[in-house]
C-alpha cells in the first residue's frame with residue numbers, strides 16, 4: 001500500500017495547488033491513501049468547514065491539524081461531526097475534536113492517523129508520548145497501519161517520538177516547521193520517519209508569509225499584516241510504502257512538486 005502524507009497546506013495558494021496537483025499525482029504514483037496536515041489552510045492559520053470539504057474533494061482521505069487547529073472556530077462543528085479529521089491528541093481531554101481518524105485505503109485496508117504536538121518552543125501541552133500510547137490503545141485492532149503526524153518545532157522532539165513508536169506504527173512524519181528535511185529513513189521495526197515533510201504552499205515566502213512584511217517587521221519591530229504569499233506554489237510530502245498485512249513500512253521517499261513538475265505530470 002502506498003500512502004502520501006502532505007505537509008502543512010498554507011492558504012489559498014496551498015489549497016489551490018493541492019487541488020490541481022493531487023488527482024494527477026494519485027494516478028501517477030498509484031496512491032492508495034492520502035493524508036494532509038491542514039492547520040494553515042484558512043489564510044495561513046486554521047481550517048474552515050468549506051476548506052475541509054475542498055481538501056477532502058481533492059482526494060485527501062484523512063486530515064490532521066496542529067497548534068493552529070482552533071484559529072477559525074467554525075471548524076469546531078467539522079471536528080465534532082466529521083470522522084476523517086482529528087485535532088492534536090495531546091490536547092486537554094475536553095478540547096473539541098477526535099484523537100485519531102480512520103479511513104479505508106483503496107483496497108479497503110483501514111489506515112489510522114493522528115497528530116501530537118511537540119513541547120519544545122511551543123505552548124505547553126500534555127505529554128505526546130503518553131498521548132500516543134493512549135491513542136494506539138484506543139485504535140487497537142481498528143487499524144494495523146497507523147501514521148503519526150509529529151507536529152513539533154524541535155528536531156529532537158521528532159526523533160524521540162520516532163524512536164518511542166518504532167515498530168509500533170507505520171510512520172512518524174514531521175510537520176509544523178514548513179521546511180523539509182533530508183533525513184527520511186525506515187527505522188527498525190518498519191517505521192518510516194522524517195523530521196519534516198515541508199509545507200504545501202507558496203515557497204517565495206517566509207514559511208508561507210509575504211517576505212516584505214515579515215522582513216520589515218523583523219528589522220524595524222513595526223507590526224504589519226503577515227499575509228500569505230502567492231508565488232512558487234509547491235506540494236511537499238512523503239510517500240510511504242506499507243505492507244498492509246503487517247503495517248510495517250518498507251520505504252519512504254520525499255516529494256516536492258512545483259508548477260513545472262505539475263505541468264510535466266499533466
Ligand SMILES: [Fe+2]
Nearest residue numbers: 008039040176
Ligand atoms: Fe503549520
Ligand SMILES: [Fe+2]
Nearest residue numbers: 066067068176
Ligand atoms: Fe504548526
